Amino acid sequence: MSKTIEFSADDIPRTHPQLPRTLYWEGGADGQLALLDQTRLPAEVVTLPCRDAATVWEAIKMLRVRGAPAIGVAAAYGLCLGTREHCDAPRDQFLTAVDEVADYLNGARPTAVNLAWALRRVTAVAKETEGDGPVLWARMLSEAHAIAREDAERCRQIGEHGAALIPEGGRVLTHCNAGALATVAYGTALSPMYIAHEQGRRFSVFADETRPLLQGARLTAFELAASGIDVTVLCDGVGASLMQAREIDLVVVGADRIAANGDTANKIGTYSLAVAARHHGIPFYVAAPSSTFDLSVANGGQIPIEQRSDDEVRRGFGTETVAGTARCLNPAFDVTPAALITGIITEIGLLEPVTAERISGFFGSGG
Amino acid sequence: MSKTIEFSADDIPRTHPQLPRTLYWEGGADGQLALLDQTRLPAEVVTLPCRDAATVWEAIKMLRVRGAPAIGVAAAYGLCLGTREHCDAPRDQFLTAVDEVADYLNGARPTAVNLAWALRRVTAVAKETEGDGPVLWARMLSEAHAIAREDAERCRQIGEHGAALIPEGGRVLTHCNAGALATVAYGTALSPMYIAHEQGRRFSVFADETRPLLQGARLTAFELAASGIDVTVLCDGVGASLMQAREIDLVVVGADRIAANGDTANKIGTYSLAVAARHHGIPFYVAAPSSTFDLSVANGGQIPIEQRSDDEVRRGFGTETVAGTARCLNPAFDVTPAALITGIITEIGLLEPVTAERISGFFGSGG
Numbered sequence: 001m002s003k004t005i006e007f008s009a010d011d012i013p014r015t016h017p018q019l020p021r022t023l024y025w026e027g028g029a030d031g032q033l034a035l036l037d038q039t040r041l042p043a044e045v046v047t048l049p050c051r052d053a054a055t056v057w058e059a060i061k062m063l064r065v066r067g068a069p070a071i072g073v074a075a076a077y078g079l080c081l082g083t084r085e086h087c088d089a090p091r092d093q094f095l096t097a098v099d100e101v102a103d104y105l106n107g108a109r110p111t112a113v114n115l116a117w118a119l120r121r122v123t124a125v126a127k128e129t130e131g132d133g134p135v136l137w138a139r140m141l142s143e144a145h146a147i148a149r150e151d152a153e154r155c156r157q158i159g160e161h162g163a164a165l166i167p168e169g170g171r172v173l174t175h176c177n178a179g180a181l182a183t184v185a186y187g188t189a190l191s192p193m194y195i196a197h198e199q200g201r202r203f204s205v206f207a208d209e210t211r212p213l214l215q216g217a218r219l220t221a222f223e224l225a226a227s228g229i230d231v232t233v234l235c236d237g238v239g240a241s242l243m244q245a246r247e248i249d250l251v252v253v254g255a256d257r258i259a260a261n262g263d264t265a266n267k268i269g270t271y272s273l274a275v276a277a278r279h280h281g282i283p284f285y286v287a288a289p290s291s292t293f294d295l296s297v298a299n300g301g302q303i304p305i306e307q308r309s310d311d312e313v314r315r316g317f318g319t320e321t322v323a324g325t326a327r328c329l330n331p332a333f334d335v336t337p338a339a340l341i342t343g344i345i346t347e348i349g350l351l352e353p354v355t356a357e358r359i360s361g362f363f364g365s366g367g
Numbered sequence: 368m369s370k371t372i373e374f375s376a377d378d379i380p381r382t383h384p385q386l387p388r389t390l391y392w393e394g395g396a397d398g399q400l401a402l403l404d405q406t407r408l409p410a411e412v413v414t415l416p417c418r419d420a421a422t423v424w425e426a427i428k429m430l431r432v433r434g435a436p437a438i439g440v441a442a443a444y445g446l447c448l449g450t451r452e453h454c455d456a457p458r459d460q461f462l463t464a465v466d467e468v469a470d471y472l473n474g475a476r477p478t479a480v481n482l483a484w485a486l487r488r489v490t491a492v493a494k495e496t497e498g499d500g501p502v503l504w505a506r507m508l509s510e511a512h513a514i515a516r517e518d519a520e521r522c523r524q525i526g527e528h529g530a531a532l533i534p535e536g537g538r539v540l541t542h543c544n545a546g547a548l549a550t551v552a553y554g555t556a557l558s559p560m561y562i563a564h565e566q567g568r569r570f571s572v573f574a575d576e577t578r579p580l581l582q583g584a585r586l587t588a589f590e591l592a593a594s595g596i597d598v599t600v601l602c603d604g605v606g607a608s609l610m611q612a613r614e615i616d617l618v619v620v621g622a623d624r625i626a627a628n629g630d631t632a633n634k635i636g637t638y639s640l641a642v643a644a645r646h647h648g649i650p651f652y653v654a655a656p657s658s659t660f661d662l663s664v665a666n667g668g669q670i671p672i673e674q675r676s677d678d679e680v681r682r683g684f685g686t687e688t689v690a691g692t693a694r695c696l697n698p699a700f701d702v703t704p705a706a707l708i709t710g711i712i713t714e715i716g717l718l719e720p721v722t723a724e725r726i727s728g729f730f731g732s733g734g
Contacts, residue, residue: 041690042687042688042689042690042691042693043686043687206696207693208604209578209680209688209689211576211578211602211603211604212602214684214688217680217688217689218688218690221689221690221693222690222693224693225690225691225692225693226690226692230694231693231694232693232694232695232696233680233681233689233693233694233695233696234680234695234696235578235579235603235635235636235680236578236602236603236604236636237575237578237603237604237635237636237639237640238635238636238639238696238698238701240639240642240701241635241638241639241698241701241702242696244638244701244702268604268605269602269603269604269605271607271608271611272604272605272606272607272608272639272643273604275607275642275643275646276639276642276643279642279645279646313584313600313601313602314600316684317581317683317684317685318684318685318686319410319685320409320410321409321576321581321584321585322409322576322584322585322588322600323408323409323585323588323589323592323593324409324592325592325593326409326574326588326589326591326592326598326599326600327597327598327599327600328599328600328601329573329599329600329601329605329609331605331608334605334611335611
C-alpha cells in the first residue's frame with residue numbers, strides 16, 4: 001500500500017507549467033480527485049475537489065470533465081472515492097460495493113467507451129487481488145494512477161511523433177478540442193503543438209470555435225493561450241478561406257473512432273476541413289491513440305453518427321435563435337474518408353499513407 | 368401629388384401572404400414607414416413605425432433593417448420623412464434640408480453602397496423637379512416608392528429565372544440571409560425558392576446558421592418557415608457532410624459583389640461550401656441582381672475583405688466564450704472564384720458558364 005500512498009500528481013507529466021491540470025489525485029489514501037471544471041472555462045479557472053462518487057458522477061454528467069480519456073480517468077478515481085468508506089467491510093461486501101459504485105458511475109454517460117473500460121479495469125484488479133478491503137482498495141487506487149499515467153505518456157508520445165510535422169513559423173488549423181483538457185495531459189491533436197513549443201519552435205494555431213458546443217473557442221484557445229502558444233479563434237467556415245489565402249500549412253484534428261480502412265469519425269465540421277485541405281493541397285493529419293482504431297469496423301459507412309438535441313443549435317446562444325417552426329439537424333460527428341487523410345499520428349508512430357493494408361500491418365494483425 | 372398619395376403597399380408584390388413585409392410605406396403623404404425589426408426575430412415579430420429620419424437612422428445603424436437593397440429603400444423613405452416638416456419652407460431652404468437629411472442618413476452605415484445610391488437618387492429628383500416644397504416632396508416620395516417597387520420586381524425576376532433549377536423533391540443548401548428580409552420582397556438567393564413554392568413544387572431547404580451573426584438561423588429560417596417552405600437549420604460546417612451523404616442537390620447563395628470575371632464576394636463561409644460542392648459534383652449557384660456586378664474590379668483578388676470586430680466571435684453567445692489572451696479573426700466575407708460557380712442567376716437571366724467573356728457579353732459592354 002505504501003507505493004500507492006507515495007504517488008503524487010508530479011508522477012504525471014504536466015502539459016505546461018502555466019496550464020492548470022485537467023484532473024489529478026491530490027494526497028495519499030485519504031486524498032481526493034481535483035477536477036478542472038471545464039463548464040466554467042474560459043471565464044473562470046475553478047478546480048472542483050471530489051471526495052465521493054456522487055461528485056464525480058455529476059462532473060461527468062454535466063461535462064465538467066469531458067474527452068474520452070479524461071472521463072475514463074475521472075471514473076477510475078471516482079470508483080476509488082466511492083468505495084473508500086467500505087474498506088473495513090469484509091472482502092465480499094467490499095467487492096459488492098465496487099460493483100455497485102462502478103454501475104452507478106457508468107450511468108453518468110452511458111455511451112462513453114473509455115468510461116466503461118476504465119471502470120472494468122479498476123474493478124478487475126480489485127477482484128484479482130488477494131486480501132481484504134484496504135489491500136484491494138490500495139491496488140485500485142494504484143490502477144487508477146496507472147491509467148492516468150499511461151494516458152499522459154501515450155499523449156506525449158503522440159506529440160513526439162507529430163511535432164516534426166509543424167515547421168518553424170508554421171500555421172496549424174485544428175477543430176474542436178482534442179487537447180490536454182480532453183486527456184490527463186498533452187491531448188492528441190494538440191500534443192504535437194505542445195512538444196513543438198517545448199522544442200522552442202514558433203508557430204501559430206488557428207482554432208475553429210466548433211459549434212454547437214464551442215469546444216474550440218472555450219477549451220482549445222484557453223489551453224493553448226495559457227501555455228503561451230499563439231492561438232486565433234475562427235468561426236467554423238473561415239478555415240477554407242484561410243487555406244485559399246495560403247495562410248494554413250497543415251490541419252491536425254483528433255478522432256473519436258477510426259475504422260480498419262482509416263476512415264475517421266470526429267467532431268462535426270472535420271470533414272469540411274478535410275475537403276478544403278485536399279482542394280488546396282494542404283496536409284491533413286489525424287492524431288489519436290491506437291485505442292481509437294476499431295478494427296471490427298471495416299469502413300466509415302459502418303460508424304453510427306450520433307444525432308444530438310436540437311436545443312444545442314436552437315438555443316445555444318442563451319436565447320432562441322431559430323424560428324420555432326424551422327427544424328434543426330445536429331449531428332455530433334462526421335466521417336472523413338481515409339483518402340483525404342495524409343497521415344494518422346499515434347503513440348506508436350506516424351501511420352502514412354492511410355490504407356487498410358498499412359493499418360493492418362501497423363497493428364501486426366490480420367486487421 | 369395625387370399619384371403619390373394613391374400609392375399603396377399593395378403596389379409592391381408580397382413574398383408570401385404569411386410572411387410579414389420587410390418594410391413598406393403606410394398611408395399617403397402623411398403616412399409613415401413600417402419596418403420589421405429584424406433584431407427581434409425570430410422570437411418576436413415587431414413592426415417599427417418610423418415617422419422621422421432619426422428613427423430610420425437608428426434602425427439602419429442597429430441593423431433593425433439590413434441587406435443592401437432594404438437599407439437603400441429605408442433610407443429613401445427616411446429622407447422623405449426627415450424633410451416632410453420642411454415642405455412649407457422656400458424651395459432653396461427645402462433643398463438644403465434634403466441635403467442635410469441625406470448626409471445624416473448616409474452616416475448610419477457609411478460603407479453601405481445602396482444607402483448612398485438611394486439617397487442620391489431621391490435627392491436628384493428633388494433638385495430636377497420644378498416647383499416648391501410640397502411638389503418636390505411628393506416627387507421624392509414617388510421616387511422612394513419606385514425604388515421599392517423596382518427592387519421587388521428585380522428580385523421576383525431572379526426567382527423566375529432560378530426556380531427551374533430546383534427540382535421536385537430537391538434539397539437546397541443556402542448560407543446567410545439573401546432573402547425577402549434583405550430586400551423589399553423575395554430576396555435574391557431565396558427568390559427561386561419562393562417562386563418554386565408558388566409553382567407548387569415541394570422541396571427542402573437547409574440553412575447554415577451563419578456565424579457570427581446567425582442570419583441563417585434567425586432570418587432565413589424565419590422567413591422560409593413563415594412562408595410554409597420546409598427548412599432545417601445547420602451549424603456551419605455540417606453542409607459538407609450532407610453533401611457526402613448525397614442529401615444536397617444544389618447550393619444557392621447571394622452575393623455582395625461580383626468581379627468582372629465572376630469571382631464572387633459573399634458572407635464568410637460561402638467559399639467553404641463552394642469547395643465542398645465542387646468536391647461532390649453538386650451545382651453551386653449565386654443569385655444576385657445585375658447591380659451587384661462591379662465590372663471595374665477585374666477579379667476577386669481586388670475585392671477588399673472587411674474585418675469585423677472580435678467581439679462578434681468572442682462574445683456572440685451572451686458570455687465570453689474565447690479565452691482572453693487568445694485572438695479572434697472575423698472576416699465578414701470570402702471570395703469564391705468563378706471556376707467554382709456553376710451559374711449566376713440575375714434578373715436578366717441565368718449566366719452560365721461564369722467567365723469574363725460571358726459576363727462582358729451579358730452586359731453588352733467591353734467589360
